Amino acid sequence: MTDLAVELRGVSKKYRYFTLDNMHLELPRGQIMGLIGANGAGKSTTIRILMGLVHQDSGVARVLGRNMPSEQVAAKWDIGFASEDMRLYESMTLGWHMDFIRSIYPTWDGAYAQLLLKRFGLRAEQKIKGLSHGQRVKSALLLVLARKPKLLVLDEPTTGLDPVARHEILRELTNVMADEERSVLFSSHNTQDVEQISDQITFIDRGRIIDSMDKETYLDRWRRLRLEVPRGVELPALPGIIGVQREGRLAVATSNAFAPDLASAYESSGARVQRIENMTLEEIFVANVEHSREEVEA
Amino acid sequence: MYLQIMERIKQRIAAGNWVDGQPIPSIRQLAVDLQVSVITVKRAYYELEREGVIITQPGKGSRVSSTPGLGARLREQELRAHLEQAARIAAEMGIPLDELEDRLRQAGDRVAQKEEELI
Numbered sequence: 001m002t003d004l005a006v007e008l009r010g011v012s013k014k015y016r017y018f019t020l021d022n023m024h025l026e027l028p029r030g031q032i033m034g035l036i037g038a039n040g041a042g043k044s045t046t047i048r049i050l051m052g053l054v055h056q057d058s059g060v061a062r063v064l065g066r067n068m069p070s071e072q073v074a075a076k077w078d079i080g081f082a083s084e085d086m087r088l089y090e091s092m093t094l095g096w097h098m099d100f101i102r103s104i105y106p107t108w109d110g111a112y113a114q115l116l117l118k119r120f121g122l123r124a125e126q127k128i129k130g131l132s133h134g135q136r137v138k139s140a141l142l143l144v145l146a147r148k149p150k151l152l153v154l155d156e157p158t159t160g161l162d163p164v165a166r167h168e169i170l171r172e173l174t175n176v177m178a179d180e181e182r183s184v185l186f187s188s189h190n191t192q193d194v195e196q197i198s199d200q201i202t203f204i205d206r207g208r209i210i211d212s213m214d215k216e217t218y219l220d221r222w223r224r225l226r227l228e229v230p231r232g233v234e235l236p237a238l239p240g241i242i243g244v245q246r247e248g249r250l251a252v253a254t255s256n257a258f259a260p261d262l263a264s265a266y267e268s269s270g271a272r273v274q275r276i277e278n279m280t281l282e283e284i285f286v287a288n289v290e291h292s293r294e295e296v297e298a
Numbered sequence: 299m300y301l302q303i304m305e306r307i308k309q310r311i312a313a314g315n316w317v318d319g320q321p322i323p324s325i326r327q328l329a330v331d332l333q334v335s336v337i338t339v340k341r342a343y344y345e346l347e348r349e350g351v352i353i354t355q356p357g358k359g360s361r362v363s364s365t366p367g368l369g370a371r372l373r374e375q376e377l378r379a380h381l382e383q384a385a386r387i388a389a390e391m392g393i394p395l396d397e398l399e400d401r402l403r404q405a406g407d408r409v410a411q412k413e414e415e416l417i
Contacts, residue, residue: 032335174333180326195299199337216300216341274390278301 004062005029005151005183011049011059018207020045023059025202025212030180032173034194034215035187036285037204043187044083046204047155050185051081064151077105080144083155084137088128094139095124098146105147113146120168134165145172152176154186158193166190170197195219195281203288210292222284223258225266226275227251233270238262242291254279254287303334303342308351311362312372319364322352 006027013020020042027033035043048054049061052072061068066075088097094117102108117124120138131139141157152173158166174197176182188194194201195215202212211218229235229251235244240257251271255262263273279287310316322328325343329336343360346352351368354360362368388398 031337171333174330174335177336178326178330197333197335199335214337215335216337219299 003029005031005064006033006050006185007060007062008046008050009060009062011056011061013045013049013054013056018042018045020049020056020207023209025209027183027185027200029183030177031199032177032184032186032197033200033202034198035185035202035204036189036191036194036281037187038289039189041204042207043204044155045207047083047153047185047187051079051153052076078150079153080147080149080151081153082140082144082157084159086140088136088139090129091127093125093127094122094131094142097128097139097143098124101143101147107148109146109148112148113142116142116145116172119172120165134161137161138165138169141169141172145176148182150182152182152184152186154184156188157186158188158190166193173197191281191285201281203285205289205292208292210288219278219281219284221255221257222279222287223255224277224279224283225253225255225263225273226277227253227266228272228274230270230272235271236265236269238265243287256288256291299334299338300341300345303328303332303338304345306332307342307346308372308376311351312369312376314369316362318362318366318368321359321361324359 004026006025008023008025011020011023018040023046025033035046037043045054049056050063050068052069052075055069063075064078066072068075098113102110102113116122120135120142122135122138122142126135128136128139137157137160141154144152144154154173157169157173161169170193173184173186176184198215200213201215201218203210227235227250229246229249231249235246235251235253238253240255240259240262241253242256244251244253253262253266258276263276266273307316307322316322323331325339326336329339332339343352343354347354347360350363350365351372352360353363365371384398384402385395388395393401
C-alpha cells in the first residue's frame with residue numbers, strides 16, 4: 001500500500017498550442033493539496049489526467065495506488081470528482097440526484113447528506129434548473145462529499161461563489177481532514193483559499209510545475225527585504241534574490257530562498273536593512289510567475 | 299500562517315482559557331476547529347514546543363507546559379514586542395525617546411478615560 005494519494009512522474013501531454021511538460025508531484029495521504037496557476041496554466045488538464053479523462057502521452061499517473069488511465073474504473077469508486085462543467089439533470093430535483101448517487105455508491109452517508117443540505121442551505125425537492133450558480137456548485141459538492149470518498153478532486157470549487165458560500169465549502173474541506181485516511185486535491189485562483197487550507201502547494205505556469213512542496217516550508221522561503229541604499233552604494237547581486245526594485249534611496253528585494261545571511265550581505269555592502277517581511281501567497285504567486293517567465297524568456 | 303496560529307494559542311494561554319498542564323487538542327483536531335491546514339498547526343505546535351509553551355508526548359498528545367507563571371510570561375512577551383514596535387516606528391519617524399515617553403503617557407490617559415466612560 002502506497003502512502004501517496006496522488007503521484008505524477010514525468011507526465012507530459014502535447015496539444016497543438018499547449019504542452020504539459022514533465023510534471024512531477026506527490027500528495028501524501030491525509031493531506032490537502034492546492035493547485036494554483038493563472039488561467040490556461042494547465043491546472044484543469046492536470047486534473048483531467050489524474051481522473052483518466054485525458055490520457056498522457058508519457059509518464060506515470062497514480063491515484064490511490066492505481067495507474068491512470070488503465071485502472072480508472074477501479075480507482076473511481078474511491079474518488080469524488082467535481083468540476084464546473086459537471087452537468088446535473090436540469091428537470092430533476094436535487095433529491096433525485098441524491099437517490100441516484102446513493103444507489104450506485106455503497107459508501108453514501110445519508111445522515112451526512114442531510115446535514116450538508118442544511119449547512120449549504122439547499123432543499124432536496126428543488127429542481128436543478130431553478131438553482132443559482134452557487135447552489136449548483138454546492139449541490140455538486142454535496143453529491144461527492146456525502147459519498148465520503150478517499151480522495152476528493154475538485155476543479156475550482158470556490159470560483160464564482162460569494163464569501164459565505166466559500167467559507168461553507170472551505171469548512172467542509174477542512175472537516176474532511178478529521179479523517180487522516182482521506183485526501184483532497186483542489187485547484188483555485190483564489191490564493192487566500194489555498195493559503196488557508198492547503199498542506200501542499202503546487203504552482204503551475206504555462207504547462208510546467210514551478211514548485212510543489214509543503215506550504216509552510218514554501219511560505220518560509222519567500223521574504224521581502226526593505227532596504228535603504230545610500231548614494232553611491234551599489235547593491236550586490238545575491239543568490240536567492242529574484243528581483244530588486246529601486247526607487248531613489250529605497251529598494252525592495254524579493255527572495256525565494258531566504259536565509260539571514262542575505263540581510264548581512266546587504267548590510268556589508270553599505271545598505272541598511274529596514275525590514276524583512278513575510279509574503280502572502282498572493283504576492284508570491286505574482287512574483288513567482290513573473291520570475292519564471294523571465295527565466296524562460298532569457 | 300503558523301505565526302498567526304501560535305499567536306492565537308498564546309492568547310488562549312495568556313487569557314487563562316488554557317491553563318498549565320491542561321491537555322490541548324490534537325494537531326488534526328485543532329486544524330479542523332480553526333479551518334486551517336494540518337501542516338500549519340503542526341508547525342505552530344513544533345515552534346511552541348521549542349519555546350517551552352507546550353509539551354508533546356508521543357502517543358499522549360500535547361499539553362500546556364506546567365511552567366509556573368506561563369500566562370504572565372506570554373503577556374510580558376507580547377508587551378515587549380509592542381513596545382519594540384513602537385520604538386522602531388518612532389525611530390523611523392525621527393521621534394526622540396523622551397517624546398515617545400510623553401506619547402505613551404497620553405495614550406495611557408486616553409485608555410483610562412475610555413474605561414471610565416464604560417463604567
